[in-house]
Amino acid sequence: MKLSKLTHALMLGSLVSLAGCSEPTISTKIENQSAEKHGYELTHTDRARLNIYTEVELSADLSHLSETQKQMIVKLIDASKIMDDLYWKQAFGLNKADFLAAIKDPAVKQFADINYGPWDRLNGDKPFLNGFAEKALGAEFYPHDVSKEELNASKVNDKTGLYSVVRRDEKGELFSIPYSQAYQAELSEAAKLLREASKLSEDTSFANYLTMRADALLSDEYQASDFAWMDMKTNPIDVVIGPIETYEDQLFGYRAAFESYVLIKDMAWSERLAKFAAFLPELQKGLPVDEKYKQEIPGSDADLNAYDVIYYAGHSNAGSKTIAINLPNDEQVQLEKGTRRLQLKNAMRAKFDKIMVPIAEQLIVPEQRKHITFDAFFANTMFHEVAHGLGIKNTITDKGTVRQSLQEHASALEEGKADILGLYMVEQLLKQGEITEGTLEDYYITFMAGIFRSVRFGASSAHGKANMIRFNYFAEQGAFSRNEAGLYQVDMEKMAAAMESLSQLILTIQGDGDYERVSALIASHGDIKTQLEADLARLAAANIPVDVTFKQGKHVLGL
Numbered sequence: 001m002k003l004s005k006l007t008h009a010l011m012l013g014s015l016v017s018l019a020g021c022s023e024p025t026i027s028t029k030i031e032n033q034s035a036e037k038h039g040y041e042l043t044h045t046d047r048a049r050l051n052i053y054t055e056v057e058l059s060a061d062l063s064h065l066s067e068t069q070k071q072m073i074v075k076l077i078d079a080s081k082i083m084d085d086l087y088w089k090q091a092f093g094l095n096k097a098d099f100l101a102a103i104k105d106p107a108v109k110q111f112a113d114i115n116y117g118p119w120d121r122l123n124g125d126k127p128f129l130n131g132f133a134e135k136a137l138g139a140e141f142y143p144h145d146v147s148k149e150e151l152n153a154s155k156v157n158d159k160t161g162l163y164s165v166v167r168r169d170e171k172g173e174l175f176s177i178p179y180s181q182a183y184q185a186e187l188s189e190a191a192k193l194l195r196e197a198s199k200l201s202e203d204t205s206f207a208n209y210l211t212m213r214a215d216a217l218l219s220d221e222y223q224a225s226d227f228a229w230m231d232m233k234t235n236p237i238d239v240v241i242g243p244i245e246t247y248e249d250q251l252f253g254y255r256a257a258f259e260s261y262v263l264i265k266d267m268a269w270s271e272r273l274a275k276f277a278a279f280l281p282e283l284q285k286g287l288p289v290d291e292k293y294k295q296e297i298p299g300s301d302a303d304l305n306a307y308d309v310i311y312y313a314g315h316s317n318a319g320s321k322t323i324a325i326n327l328p329n330d331e332q333v334q335l336e337k338g339t340r341r342l343q344l345k346n347a348m349r350a351k352f353d354k355i356m357v358p359i360a361e362q363l364i365v366p367e368q369r370k371h372i373t374f375d376a377f378f379a380n381t382m383f384h385e386v387a388h389g390l391g392i393k394n395t396i397t398d399k400g401t402v403r404q405s406l407q408e409h410a411s412a413l414e415e416g417k418a419d420i421l422g423l424y425m426v427e428q429l430l431k432q433g434e435i436t437e438g439t440l441e442d443y444y445i446t447f448m449a450g451i452f453r454s455v456r457f458g459a460s461s462a463h464g465k466a467n468m469i470r471f472n473y474f475a476e477q478g479a480f481s482r483n484e485a486g487l488y489q490v491d492m493e494k495m496a497a498a499m500e501s502l503s504q505l506i507l508t509i510q511g512d513g514d515y516e517r518v519s520a521l522i523a524s525h526g527d528i529k530t531q532l533e534a535d536l537a538r539l540a541a542a543n544i545p546v547d548v549t550f551k552q553g554k555h556v557l558g559l
């Protein structure tokens, strides 16, 4: 759920004397001394990496909001900034201000700011500043010299905890400190701001959530606030805040990093999405696969909404930017309440304008470029989320759930299913006249261009593998062709046929729980072939950004 989760929020803050900031690695100590004299500089001469992010203003229409709501947003942004400071502490051991001040080159400084430290997040965390060693896998959640074995064998009481940092005492013994203590000053301030915001909320369910979230920051108990968040339905403003995702802890994947999103709900789009979700049971019946693979009845009450984001902070703002969220992560809340999917429309628009359109200009034949539209990009992304509800969750071969039977390949196939069935849904709803914008060409060709955008993030993640399987499968089926100039053209008829047969293949493998077959599919179709690699290199050579970075805040919003 990389694109998506959010649950708990934590924050770290002021534990400076006990926590990471007082114990830089040996390499960072050396670097500090040298930086005093020379400042930090790029380790290599390839300045092109500095251009992989392009800056976009993160704005939204606030004209429908009251003065009180705007005051509330100010409080939410201020609380988010605290999440940002805490995330710096989790990701990087030295003082942020001193570190950035020691970088003289403005472009390098900005790159360090985007990466929340000296490691290139879209290039395997490789250090890009002189003097810094490899990033510790456990970031600043653990002492840098700790091994998995040592932590597992230790007496630390919440080894697998989401909301604590692990440190060594004078004797070298490991112990943990809850975030609420480690970052007490910052979290108290953030909680105070959330309470002030709650008093300004005109929506009582949102006010209730903010109060509970404030409590959670101080108690490290987030579940109740997650329930409260799922119970909110009518609030026009939202905030996802706290220690939520665990990707920053690459040693164990246990500990959550602080982040925030301040969101304005797009009420009109959210209503449309609710309407489309109601078609799921009917669309399930029409899936292009044998009856036995579509016996489950999909739920039609998906909690799927569109938003404009007006502030990203902490983990959500580091490196590549999320355009969809699926939360909470708490399993018990998920079981009882499901999850909420949030689609971040203005962030998608930024990626569309700055990345998708330029990619199409490099890789799609001129006569099809007019079909690359934001409406289609947005709809394809939205319907991906809805389409997770189609198909079946349990095998028909007594192998248990699809997830259990397909093991480490389950996510890649599930993401591939959602991509292709999302497009299937669009096609059906267009035919039925439920979707009135655009033509099928728009959706197909935009879908194709979207594959090029996504594979630039690599083929290693579940989404990356799903993309490559689809790309290589489409190539085999003639769904697109590539001319001598290296431009791609979609063949509408063959694309329709390829979509149908790929949908059938995926749904059959899932229903059968056929681990051998999915392994073979990934082995043969899951990687980036030489020609595509060369085409992607053309995008880099044309300086097309890989991702966006935001100019954001109260001044951008006019607050």
Ligand SMILES: [Zn+2]
Pocket: 384, 385, 388, 415, 418
């Ligand atoms: Zn997905």
